[in-house]
Amino acid sequence: MITQSALEMRDALAEGGSLIGLDTGTKTIGVALCDREWRFATAGTTIRRTKFAADKAQIRAIVAERGVKGIVIGLPLNMDGSESPRSQGARAMARNLEDLGLPILLWDERWTTQAAERAMIEQDFSRAKRAERIDSHAAALILQGAIDALAGSAF
Template identity: 65%
Template sequence: MITTAAPDFAAQFPNGGRLIGLDVGTKTIGVATCDRNWSFATPDTTIIRKKFSADLETLKSALTAHAVIGLVVGLPLNMDGSDSPRTQSTRAFARNLLPLGLPILLWDERWSTAAVERAMIAADVSRAKRAERIDSAAAAFILQGAIDAMTRA
């Protein structure tokens, strides 16, 4: 099941559980996890994209290691909320994850990378370290936004 409605997604997990957040790019996939109570999201890793089958195997390892019950995938909408070619690519990526059998929430990721980069600059993180960590940190920003919306409902 793929949804864009956080309350519908959250309703599937009355007892909480670990979620993974994904920031899907053309070259990398940022990965973040959250705690079982949906209090906070933490950057995890960055997957260097290859073929989808290789990306999926790497992702399956992370899902198993963290005992994940659902996925939050960042949806790159245009500023006016309309779809872009990247949006369509991300939707296709999410559809390709359906065989995993986990519910998927598509979450608006507008400004996520920019917000994370500004925070890293303010924290005086070097350019090299920012490049290394930006994708997983953006995934954590996306996941945190989704879990905040689900726990407010």
């Protein structure tokens, strides 16, 4: 199941469980994870993209290791809410991960990278550390927004 509705995702995850958040780009995939109660999203790793089969294998390994019950993928939208050219890439990622058998939520990711960078600057991350971790921190912001909605605080 692929959806853009937090309500549909919540129905599919009636028993809760850990989620993985993905910020997909052309060169990297930022990964974040949340607790089973959908309270806190934390930045995880950054996957350097190669062939999709290898990327998927890494995602599958994280899903298995952490007992993930659902996937949240950042959906890049234009400022007016319309889909951007990059939206197709996020949708393709969702379709390609669908065979993992987990519900997938496409979540608006507008401004997450900028917000992550601002937060990292405020925490005095060096440029090198920011470049290394920006995607996983953006994934954490995407996932936090989604779990806030799933938990009912953003309805």
